[in-house]
Amino acid sequence: MDVIAVSFLISTIIAYMLIAYKSRAFTAEEFYVAARRVSPIRNGMATAADWMSGASFISMAGAVAALGYDASVFLIGWSLSYVLLAMLVAPFLRSYGKYTIPDFFEDRYYSKKARLFAVIMLYVVSLTYLTGQLLGVGIVMARAFGIDATIMTLIAPLLVLLYSSFGGMKSITWTQVAQYIVLISAYWLPIVLMGHLWNPIPHIAYGEHVAKVDETVLELKGHAWTEPFWRPYASGTGQLNWLLSTLALMLGTMGLPHVLMRFYTVPSVRDARKSVAWSLFFISLLYLTAPVYAALAGEKEYMLHAMVKELSGQPIDVVKEELMKEAWVKKWMEAGLIKIADKNGDGIFEYGVDTFSIHKDIAVLGLPDMYGLGPIVASIILVGGISAALSTADGLILAMTTAATRDIYKSIINPRATEKKELMVARISMVIIAFVSGTLAYLMAANPVIKAYIAKTVAWAFAFAASTLTPAMVLGLHWKRATKEGAIAGMIAGLAVAVPYVVGVSLGYMEPVSIAGQKIGTIAWGVIGFLVNIIVNVVVSLMTSEPPKRVQELVEQIKVPVKK
Numbered sequence: 001m002d003v004i005a006v007s008f009l010i011s012t013i014i015a016y017m018l019i020a021y022k023s024r025a026f027t028a029e030e031f032y033v034a035a036r037r038v039s040p041i042r043n044g045m046a047t048a049a050d051w052m053s054g055a056s057f058i059s060m061a062g063a064v065a066a067l068g069y070d071a072s073v074f075l076i077g078w079s080l081s082y083v084l085l086a087m088l089v090a091p092f093l094r095s096y097g098k099y100t101i102p103d104f105f106e107d108r109y110y111s112k113k114a115r116l117f118a119v120i121m122l123y124v125v126s127l128t129y130l131t132g133q134l135l136g137v138g139i140v141m142a143r144a145f146g147i148d149a150t151i152m153t154l155i156a157p158l159l160v161l162l163y164s165s166f167g168g169m170k171s172i173t174w175t176q177v178a179q180y181i182v183l184i185s186a187y188w189l190p191i192v193l194m195g196h197l198w199n200p201i202p203h204i205a206y207g208e209h210v211a212k213v214d215e216t217v218l219e220l221k222g223h224a225w226t227e228p229f230w231r232p233y234a235s236g237t238g239q240l241n242w243l244l245s246t247l248a249l250m251l252g253t254m255g256l257p258h259v260l261m262r263f264y265t266v267p268s269v270r271d272a273r274k275s276v277a278w279s280l281f282f283i284s285l286l287y288l289t290a291p292v293y294a295a296l297a298g299e300k301e302y303m304l305h306a307m308v309k310e311l312s313g314q315p316i317d318v319v320k321e322e323l324m325k326e327a328w329v330k331k332w333m334e335a336g337l338i339k340i341a342d343k344n345g346d347g348i349f350e351y352g353v354d355t356f357s358i359h360k361d362i363a364v365l366g367l368p369d370m371y372g373l374g375p376i377v378a379s380i381i382l383v384g385g386i387s388a389a390l391s392t393a394d395g396l397i398l399a400m401t402t403a404a405t406r407d408i409y410k411s412i413i414n415p416r417a418t419e420k421k422e423l424m425v426a427r428i429s430m431v432i433i434a435f436v437s438g439t440l441a442y443l444m445a446a447n448p449v450i451k452a453y454i455a456k457t458v459a460w461a462f463a464f465a466a467s468t469l470t471p472a473m474v475l476g477l478h479w480k481r482a483t484k485e486g487a488i489a490g491m492i493a494g495l496a497v498a499v500p501y502v503v504g505v506s507l508g509y510m511e512p513v514s515i516a517g518q519k520i521g522t523i524a525w526g527v528i529g530f531l532v533n534i535i536v537n538v539v540v541s542l543m544t545s546e547p548p549k550r551v552q553e554l555v556e557q558i559k560v561p562v563k564k
Helices: 003-022 028-036 040-051 054-096 101-108 112-145 149-164 168-197 207-219 224-230 238-253 257-264 269-287 290-310 316-324 327-334 375-413 419-446 448-454 457-467 469-478 484-506 525-543 549-557
Strands: 338-341 355-358
Touching (some): 003 168, 028 168, 028 419, 054 112, 054 257, 054 290, 054 375, 054 469, 101 375, 101 469, 101 549, 112 149, 112 375, 112 457, 112 484, 168 269, 168 375, 327 338, 375 419, 457 469, 457 525
């Protein structure tokens, strides 16, 4: 057990609980939309924390270090998604003045069936996202506590309940602001501390480290792990898959319920636009720093590869012994993130034949060890990663809670429920959803076959969101002729196209489809689902009766939103 990391973690959880208690909700409006009193800056920080998962914090830099050019799909796609949010969704959604995303669907598509289908799609997207997220929390917490990651996966949602059940959106907003401060401070701390080694402004001065990486890569050119750095699209999927993947991440972000619901919390339409801008700014503080991590960690990792290559032909025990002389290598070999194995069983290590791998998460988690920054900095990084993962889990659990309470219980089961009873049901629903999601993640993580694929569920969520909620949202906000029949048919068609392909290809039951000789990956397939949804929605809408006059007039009124 890492005593320092555990101490920091317990301290931050207690701090989050105190913040949540102080900002607890007393009314339904406070529980669902924080009374619509969240300033753009605070909402920007909360949205950034809500959206930046543990994967962004821990794995993004490693993805850049491991995938080279191909990793730019994440940096570009996720960043540009907020431009689309500001232009096409956030201000218009706020002008409707609702509490939940399905709330908007019923009002815009004048049908409780539309609300119900929106709830179903919300659960498909959110539960898919949350399952992978909880595994990430479990893995990071396992490293701190020394407990099996599967067990920690079950505990993670209970930690969220410790502070989120006090006040729904109001308390979660304030805790997410605190979580953002913790995670971004933890992410920047090692880079700032290392400024004395090379430059106090690392974001404009890591070129020399990239040059060293380039030299090493050229020496090792020809091995599969270096290929992404000297040949773009080295994964074999080509430019088309890169383009579609980037677009899918943009479209998928526009349909994530836990992100969209944050724009209901600001006072006005103008503030919704501002909060998107602030969100992008706060997110960029991490994303612009990820390449710095990639360059610094990459230099050490590639030097390690060069060292291992020099030892090629030696007995594998000798190679392991030499590697263990490096303190940081020894630590992460024992943790299982650096692996070396005699693949052909001849007792001799051959570089390029036998297994030698460095896990991508080392780029962030291992950087303090690589450069001797000490255990305190390493523990702070770990706590930052946990805060990032928990902040996203907050939003996902709240999105599903509001759907269960506001969109199912209040709207369909008991429309006459008092506000007090509604809040009671909301808190009970949050406990049930946290327990169910934690149990589901635990059962999946406990299965060794499924566990190998569970991390991919985060990417699945973007494909599912792009194929279901995003098209209905965009058409509903900008095309007054879109009908309830079109929206429902489009969402069903998009889901039917997305789920079998994404799951089938990921699990190896299907071969990827090729377009113009280029394979289309599971993330990129979200664009195909989006297009199918749009086409079906438009065709069915034109074949059915047009929406009521009040709906069409409302769509026209919000095209040029004004401050309320």
